Amino acid sequence: xxxxxxxxxxxxxxxxxxxxxxxxxxxxxxxxxxxxxxxxxxxxxxxxxxxxxxxxxxxxxxxxxxxxxxxxxxxxxxxxxxxxxxxxxxxxxxxxxxxxxxxxxxxxxxxxxxxxxxxxxxxxxxxxxxxxxxxxxxxxxxxxxxxxxxxxxxxxxxxxxxxxxxxxxxxxxxxxxxxxxxxxxxxxxxxxxxxxxxxxxxxxxxxxxxxxxxxxxxxxxxxxxxxxxxxxxxxxxxxxxxxxxxxxxxxxxxxxxxxxxxxxxxxxxxxxxxxxxxxxxxxxxxxxxxxxxxxxxxxxxxxxxxxxxxxxxxxxxxxxxxxxxxxxxxxxxxxx
Amino acid sequence: xxxxxxxxxxxxxxxxxxxxxxxxxxxxxxxxxxxxxxxxxxxxxxxxxxxxxxxxxxxxxxxxxxxxxxxxxxxxxxxxxxxxxxxxxxxxxxxxxxxxxxxxxxxxxxxxxxxxxxxxxxxxxxxxxxxxxxxxxxxxxxxxxxxxxxxxxxxxxxxxxxxxxxxxxxxxxxxxxxxxxxxxxxxxxxxxxxxxxxxxxxxxxxxxxxxxxxxxxxxxxxxxxxxxxxxxxxxxxxxxxxxxxxxxxxxxxxxxxxxxxxxxxxxxxxxxxxxxxxxxxx
Numbered sequence: 001x002x003x004x005x006x007x008x009x010x011x012x013x014x015x016x017x018x019x020x021x022x023x024x025x026x027x028x029x030x031x032x033x034x035x036x037x038x039x040x041x042x043x044x045x046x047x048x049x050x051x052x053x054x055x056x057x058x059x060x061x062x063x064x065x066x067x068x069x070x071x072x073x074x075x076x077x078x079x080x081x082x083x084x085x086x087x088x089x090x091x092x093x094x095x096x097x098x099x100x101x102x103x104x105x106x107x108x109x110x111x112x113x114x115x116x117x118x119x120x121x122x123x124x125x126x127x128x129x130x131x132x133x134x135x136x137x138x139x140x141x142x143x144x145x146x147x148x149x150x151x152x153x154x155x156x157x158x159x160x161x162x163x164x165x166x167x168x169x170x171x172x173x174x175x176x177x178x179x180x181x182x183x184x185x186x187x188x189x190x191x192x193x194x195x196x197x198x199x200x201x202x203x204x205x206x207x208x209x210x211x212x213x214x215x216x217x218x219x220x221x222x223x224x225x226x227x228x229x230x231x232x233x234x235x236x237x238x239x240x241x242x243x244x245x246x247x248x249x250x251x252x253x254x255x256x257x258x259x260x261x262x263x264x265x266x267x268x269x270x271x272x273x274x275x276x277x278x279x280x281x282x283x284x285x286x287x288x289x290x291x292x293x294x295x296x297x298x299x300x301x302x303x304x305x306x307x308x309x310x311x312x313x314x315x316x317x318x319x320x321x322x323x324x325x326x327x328x329x330x331x332x333x334x335x336x
Numbered sequence: 337x338x339x340x341x342x343x344x345x346x347x348x349x350x351x352x353x354x355x356x357x358x359x360x361x362x363x364x365x366x367x368x369x370x371x372x373x374x375x376x377x378x379x380x381x382x383x384x385x386x387x388x389x390x391x392x393x394x395x396x397x398x399x400x401x402x403x404x405x406x407x408x409x410x411x412x413x414x415x416x417x418x419x420x421x422x423x424x425x426x427x428x429x430x431x432x433x434x435x436x437x438x439x440x441x442x443x444x445x446x447x448x449x450x451x452x453x454x455x456x457x458x459x460x461x462x463x464x465x466x467x468x469x470x471x472x473x474x475x476x477x478x479x480x481x482x483x484x485x486x487x488x489x490x491x492x493x494x495x496x497x498x499x500x501x502x503x504x505x506x507x508x509x510x511x512x513x514x515x516x517x518x519x520x521x522x523x524x525x526x527x528x529x530x531x532x533x534x535x536x537x538x539x540x541x542x543x544x545x546x547x548x549x550x551x552x553x554x555x556x557x558x559x560x561x562x563x564x565x566x567x568x569x570x571x572x573x574x575x576x577x578x579x580x581x582x583x584x585x586x587x588x589x590x591x592x593x594x595x596x597x598x599x600x601x602x603x604x605x606x607x608x609x610x611x612x613x614x615x616x617x618x
Contacts, residue, residue, distance in 0.1 A: 066348040069394045076435040078349055106588050113588060114346035210615050237590030240583045242397045249395045266581050267421030270554055272618055290596035
């Protein structure tokens with residue numbers, strides 16, 4: 001017997017959680033699905049459409065005030081960013097939970113990023129299993145899956161007039177204390193079939209064909225718009241700069257992307273990645289070669305497919321992965 | 337309300353510090369002597385030659401600079417900073433007494449203990465002398481622990497030699513040879529006018545029981561490396577400190593990577609055996 005929650009009871013449970021916690025859920029903002037803190041449960045949209053921006057932004061914000069500097073008569077003072085209350089991230093898809101687990105390696109590694117770590121610890125992840133295949137998605141090739149409950153605290157799978165409830169962690173179990181659950185013999189639909197990318201062992205050809213002309217061919221059509229980095233659940237590069245307003249100075253951390261020509265340019269003008277080819281290759285190499293080298297084999301892509309769908313010139317990471325593997329097969333050691 | 341532990345431990349929050357002294361080293365390089373305001377922080381802020389720290393000009397931003405002083409002298413934290421970008425320009429505008437922020441130290445360091453008993457060749461170009469100065473100071477302060485010391489220092493013009501006021505003291509140290517060169521001389525310059533790699537080839541320092549430590553613009557490093565290899569130095573015997581755009585110093589911001597290596601945590605000090613394995617150009 002599975003545990004079950006009706007749609008009505010789910011909303012009642014979430015409304016109760018809203019009393020003492022921040023609930024972050026998919027809502028419509030100017031026509032786009034985005035994760036935002038809600039005030040009322042009616043704001044939540046239940047849609048198979050992925051959020052335009054992955055919910056990593058709850059932990060790693062587009063703009064984050066690292067601290068504030070106050071210049072007073074008595075001297076300069078640093079005022080740390082005050083932490084928020086406990087939160088529930090509701091409706092997160094398995095690929096995006098996987099994305100967070102990937103960047104946990106970066107932000108929770110020593111020394112832990114204080115803001116990210118605190119938010120991560122204070123947030124419970126309530127996932128929604130994918131019933132339908134999504135455009136561009138290839139999560140099952142990247143070590144996850146459309147209904148993969150790992151990396152979540154609670155997983156909900158739509159069935160009948162409600163959801164089958166899977167408790168994954170103690171944190172999830174505690175959050176469910178106030179939920180009205182019932183036993184049900186309902187069965188979840190079989191997971192959808194997703195597109196495939198032959199990612200197993202991809203680091204090897206990525207390293208071997210690092211200087212292959214393939215990269216300049218792909219880069220020829222890249223226009224450097226960086227949309228791939230902004231919609232990516234695992235892109236974590238950032239800029240740190242000061243912003244001054246109304247007598248106070250904020251040190252801001254903002255998202256940044258490796259496709260910009262200025263990203264690596266040092267004062268004085270030297271640029272280690274002076275052309276589009278080097279920059280385009282950096283994004284793929286970071287995810288498919290450097291990540292597994294730096295973090296015990298972890299690939300830096302969760303297969304959410306956002307970059308595939310959004311790229312204006314159809315550069316497709318699934319294609320890059322299979323092209324690299326093909327190069328490996330064509331140039332197999334010992335082949336004629 | 338008392339801030340939670342995690343907030344106080346925010347690794348991006350710098351120590352507040354006071355600029356004690358600013359000295360003009362060249363027309364565009366100043367030496368900043370800085371003291372951390374908090375006494376406990378002053379005592380715990382320990383660092384080694386080759387490490388770097390972030391210096392904040394509040395309201396403008398922060399940048400990474402090599403630590404130019406040696407910690408054991410307890411005479412303040414020093415940075416030699418060339419006016420090149422936004423933050424360095426803002427720092428150049430400061431007066432003694434100004435409040436700045438310091439966070440660090442970051443990165444690895446020159447393994448000075450491994451160099452004991454060896455002949456050391458220091459090759460620095462322009463502001464590249466900044467992270468090499470603590471190496472020179474360490475050797476001179478512990479002169480008997482090391483073999484011969486050769487310092488080859490080049491700059492664009494005589495006015496751009498950053499530690500000119502210290503050359504005399506350096507050359508007076510036992511078994512120490514200071515060789516200066518410029519790309520272009522002026523009326524009063526009677527010394528060498530030559531590029532650093534050419535001077536290295538001319539002086540022919542021996543590779544026997546030696547280590548060469550170099551820092552400067554990437555183009556200088558490349559040709560200096562070639563010159564040293566010609567003289568028989570192995571990749572392991574040639575050490576450099578790399579520069580990279582950095583925003584965190586903790587291997588997170590994704591700016592300074594060269595292949596899978598992060599200059600901020602895996603470096604900035606690398607020998608050429610390590611660099612020759614880099615998949616990307618630095």
